Amino acid sequence: MTETVLSETPAEGVRQITMNRPDRRNALDRATYQGLIDALAAADADETVRAVVLTGAGGCFTSGNDIKDFAAGGMDGPRVAIDFLTAISTAKKPIVAAVEGFAVGIGTTMLLHCDLAFAGSGASFRMPFVTLGLCPEGGSSYLLPLIAGSKRAAELLMLGEAFGPELAQEAGLINAVTDEGSALAAALDKAKALAALPPQSVALTKALLKRGNAVAVAETIATEARHFGERLQSAEAQAAFMAFLTKR
Template structure:
């Protein structure tokens, strides 16, 4: 794991994972995915750690998949663990997302993979994949409808528009709002409160709450794959990513 790309810190029973690509707005490539997966494994195996936090450096949570790498045929996911090494992973300990700035596309899905989202009041959320001829394939479209009202989830998925943290909290996506620059501090305070409790009880409670709404997730992911695979293999998908990299409007062909 590259300590420069993904950083890990442990304090008072809390493990903090930081994606450290601020120059790329913490876009996820394969190296980031491998680093996050290794960090999660390290913290899961550490008995002194009760709760985890994932965040991004430089005032941005995560702008999603590295589209330049995708256009070159590189996927930022790990088989069995999903996007960023997290979105399909079975994580036993509570995971809190501390969101500053943008949590977009895969970045929004990464936040959704957490059990609790703490966001700065200036944070923005969205799954704009449709604007690039893609689909939010890391579980985002599946989880949104379980998190917020059907119509709101559908609007986000179909328009690709962003919503501010306050609106995200109103819809049930965000749990706590913090001042700008204070999302990690608020997440740490919450995680440390969790860490004072019995670690076995914390794990069991997470398993029950999570399992009660995610019981069919693996079946849903398999069903989703049959729908989205043709989209990701399409000419439009490459065109959308290429147009983004070239800073121009995409030219869709519907193929």
């Protein structure tokens, strides 16, 4: 684990993984991605863990990729991000997300790979890939049309505008909207319920639910990653990064 990723056991059978860079709105740099990968692997390998809760510190889920880290890191940044997406999309234990504050970019697309997700009423979602001169990632170009419909997916991915938890629920990204500040409690309740069920049955049910789309998701993540890496080096993306960093 790294200090930017916290791992704890808030209840029997439940592993809570917390993105912990509150001063950066939990922006994901390379070290944090690796910490998440390690935490998910540890949870899958631990027979005492029956459910995972994924959340962010300081009242924020994550503001997405750390643009400064990515801009300076060449291909290392996107590579570890893809490794994380592969890890979360193939995790064997059920994952329950608790979203408060910002869920930007990969902060939204990773929810497509969580089994359950809850968001506080003040949460804000956004997938600004086009705005940054990039393209969708995390299998979102396949999974989002599947769960939200093609028109809604085009709206959210092409325009890249911010949207609230009600629309996130309508689009199938979350299960329910909670009172602000209560998403983690809701996620922990569901994780405890999952942990109390027969673990092999839970694992098999998750595997069967994922089975139908597993190959397509893996292929889409890889295809998106190739295009994402190319776009990252493009003049459009570099100009967008510079404008973003100049405003900060």
